[in-house]
Amino acid sequence: MAGSSTTGMRVTAVWPPSSQRLPAAGLTRCRCSPSGPHPPPPTSAPPRPSGGHRSSVHAGQPGPPQPPPPPSSPTPRLPVLNPGANAGTVSDGVQMPPQRRRRRRSVAGIDQDELVDPDALADPDSSFYEINGVRVHHKVCSHDEPDSSSDQSSDAAATAAGRNQIGLPILLLHGFGASVFSWSRVMRPLARIAGAKVLAFDRPAFGLTSRASRAGDDTKPLNPYSMAFSVMATLAFIDYLGTEKAVLVGHSAGCLVAVEAFFEAPERVAALVLVAPAIFAPRKGVQERGLGEQGGQNQKVPDNENSPSGMFARIWGGILGLCKHIAGLVLKMITAIRGVVQSLCLKALVGVLRSPLGAILVRWIMDKFGILGVRNAWYDPSKVTDHVVQGYTKPLRSKGWEMALLEHTISMITDAAKVPVSKRLSEISCPVLVVTGDTDRIVPAWNAERLARAIPGARFEVIKSCGHLPQEERPEEFLSIVERFLGTVFGTPNEQVIQAAV
Numbered sequence: 270m271a272g273s274s275t276t277g278m279r280v281t282a283v284w285p286p287s288s289q290r291l292p293a294a295g296l297t298r299c300r301c302s303p304s305g306p307h308p309p310p311p312t313s314a315p316p317r318p319s320g321g322h323r324s325s326v327h328a329g330q331p332g333p334p335q336p337p338p339p340p341s342s343p344t345p346r347l348p349v350l351n352p353g354a355n356a357g358t359v360s361d362g363v364q365m366p367p368q369r370r371r372r373r374r375s376v377a378g379i380d381q382d383e384l385v386d387p388d389a390l391a392d393p394d395s396s397f398y399e400i401n402g403v404r405v406h407h408k409v410c411s412h413d414e415p416d417s418s419s420d421q422s423s424d425a426a427a428t429a430a431g432r433n434q435i436g437l438p439i440l441l442l443h444g445f446g447a448s449v450f451s452w453s454r455v456m457r458p459l460a461r462i463a464g465a466k467v468l469a470f471d472r473p474a475f476g477l478t479s480r481a482s483r484a485g486d487d488t489k490p491l492n493p494y495s496m497a498f499s500v501m502a503t504l505a506f507i508d509y510l511g512t513e514k515a516v517l518v519g520h521s522a523g524c525l526v527a528v529e530a531f532f533e534a535p536e537r538v539a540a541l542v543l544v545a546p547a548i549f550a551p552r553k554g555v556q557e558r559g560l561g562e563q564g565g566q567n568q569k570v571p572d573n574e575n576s577p578s579g580m581f582a583r584i585w586g587g588i589l590g591l592c593k594h595i596a597g598l599v600l601k602m603i604t605a606i607r608g609v610v611q612s613l614c615l616k617a618l619v620g621v622l623r624s625p626l627g628a629i630l631v632r633w634i635m636d637k638f639g640i641l642g643v644r645n646a647w648y649d650p651s652k653v654t655d656h657v658v659q660g661y662t663k664p665l666r667s668k669g670w671e672m673a674l675l676e677h678t679i680s681m682i683t684d685a686a687k688v689p690v691s692k693r694l695s696e697i698s699c700p701v702l703v704v705t706g707d708t709d710r711i712v713p714a715w716n717a718e719r720l721a722r723a724i725p726g727a728r729f730e731v732i733k734s735c736g737h738l739p740q741e742e743r744p745e746e747f748l749s750i751v752e753r754f755l756g757t758v759f760g761t762p763n764e765q766v767i768q769a770a771v
Contacts, residue, residue, distance in 0.1 A: 377635055377662045377665055378662065379666055384666060384668045384670075387478065387668075391477055395407075396408065400498075400505050401493065401501075403481050405502060408449050409468045435756075437463060437759065438463065438468065438507075438512050438515045439459050439515065439518055440469075440503060441467065442518065442519040443471070443472065444519075444520045444521025444523050445521060445547070448471050448660075449477075451740065451741060454741060455744050455747065456469060462748065463755065466510055481673075482669070494676040494679075495680045495683075495684065496529055500526060503530045504533065513536075514536070516539050517531070517541055518542040524543040524545075525546075525548055528543075529690065531697060531699060532690075540701070540702070541697070541700070542704065543702065547711075550720035550723050551723065615682065622675050631671045640661075646710070647737075648742055695724070695725060697727075700726070701726070703730070704731075704739055705717035707731050707732065707735060708735065709735075709736055711736075714731060732747065
């Protein structure tokens with residue numbers, strides 16, 4: 270254009286580019302634009318230097334377009350835990366999700382995360398007696414010990430009892446799932462009735478007796494959870510009392526221990542008192558009726574063997590004999606096979622019970638049905654106090670209680686293969702008293718009555734409005750019945766003892 274001159278644009282660039290250098294503090298970016306029109310931006314512009322350094326542009330000279338700088342992304346800052354702060358907080362105030370607490374195990378209301386040794390749960394009047402490496406928990410009451418809770422009438426009754434005592438100690442054997450606690454209401458009165466010591470002990474797997482670890486070892490000579498050990502412990506405590514004989518009082522499954530102790534050493538047992546006995550009583554007359562039917566069949570054989578009917582009878586009899594022989598062989602084979610199958614099933618069951626699944630199962634059963642079973646054993650469940658519930662659930666605080674209960678159950682299953690006691694009841698020759706409640710839901714009263722009939726000379730007593738625990742529900746009636754029985758067998762009964770001791 271005439272009269273005009275073209276002026277070039279001079280740009281001074283800084284090297285290296287500011288994108289590769291640290292920004293300078295306090296500097297600002299200057300953007301200069303010429304007064305004239307902007308040229309179109311290039312399709313692919315080279316990267317513009319950024320940072321705190323400025324590009325030097327002469328006034329009035331347009332510069333290249335400069336896009337806005339990219340947003341700076343700050344480095345993420347991780348929260349730092351403060352050791353002195355509470356759980357779930359950090360030093361800069363940021364809240365962290367709280368940690369989930371491990372759920373505590375509980376069985377029948379007993380915390381299973383705080384189990385202790387049985388010795389730590391002992392009462393002031395508890396004692397321990399070691400038998401074959403097992404510390405057996407027991408309590409002893411003497412007839413001449415003062416009772417702080419008794420009044421003057423009780424002291425007078427104790428003096429009267431000394432003049433009419435039978436002079437024989439009494440051994441108390443609790444049932445399944447129970448302990449010495451089940452005899453707590455009658456121990457001291459029984460001692461005054463007998464005029465001698467009364468001892469109650471916890472059988473292995475129950476109460477506060479130490480839990481011996483079996484670890485699946487069945488090769489040991491004596492299983493502490495077996496019936497043989499309970500019998501041996503019973504006889505050992507008779508020696509412990511320093512006497513030749515003792516009266517054995519068993520409750521429920523403890524009756525089985527008392528009867529087995531008699532069969533083991535009948536000379537050491539003066540009498541048996543079976544309370545709500547968990548012993549199956551056989552039905553009478555089955556064998557006699559069977560023999561009578563066989564005799565009637567034999568009478569149908571004709572007397573004249575030479576007659577055609579007699580010859581047919583002999584042939585038919587031979588065929589029947591052959592069939593019976595074959596059937597006998599088949600029955601023996603089935604019995605042998607059944608024995609093998611039962612043995613395999615027994616081993617499988619034992620393996621399951623000794624596995625972690627068995628421990629889970631026994632905890633679940635005790636949690637769901639433990640307290641319910643105690644209430645169901647009473648005639649009136651509403652009378653089961655918290656004191657009674659605590660007395661039955663206290664052993665659940667001891668270490669290894671579930672393992673011991675499983676081993677006891679396994680021992681019961683293996684002992685079932687032996688000759689049952691119900692087939693030897695007629696061999697009992699000592700005085701026997703059978704006591705039961707009329708509303709026993711655990712062991713029916715009719716079974717106790719049938720048991721009394723199977724034992725020669727046994728006495729049978731029923732307590733009205735009573736369940737499976739007469740010594741706890743109806744201690745007055747129970748003591749009165751036992752006192753009359755002992756007085757009839759060994760001496761003169763003293764009614765004043767019962768009236769004042771309860």
